[in-house]
Structure formats: C-alpha cells, structure tokens
Amino acid sequence: MTNEIYPAPTCECGAQLEEGQSRCLKCLARDRWIKKQAARNKRRRGETRRPPRGPRNSGKSGVIWS
Numbered sequence: 001m002t003n004e005i006y007p008a009p010t011c012e013c014g015a016q017l018e019e020g021q022s023r024c025l026k027c028l029a030r031d032r033w034i035k036k037q038a039a040r041n042k043r044r045r046g047e048t049r050r051p052p053r054g055p056r057n058s059g060k061s062g063v064i065w066s
Contacts, residue, residue: 015024
C-alpha cells in the first residue's frame, strides 16, 4: 500500500505542518502583514485630531468663558 490512511498535514501553500498547527508560519505572517497594510491604508493622510501647531487648550485660542 502506497497511500497513507492519515496523510501528514499540509498548509494551503503546501508546507508541512507541525502537530497542532493549522497554517504555516509564512502564511500566518503574510496574513498579519495584509491586515496591517489594510489598517494603514484606511487612515487618510493628514487626518489628525488637532492641527499640528494649533493651540492645545481653549485659553490660548481666544475663547473667553465668562
């Protein structure tokens, strides 16, 4: 018999897996990189919470609370 009853587990890319693994390290790293790039591209350039050299509190911006 040449066919194994329980063949060795392989990743979707064809790499051999260790016991308990579902995907190889290369595929896991690629997925992390893709997620990181997607999150990075989601932010729009120049979009921040406040202007870079603007006043940080209302006292400096000329607002009077009286």
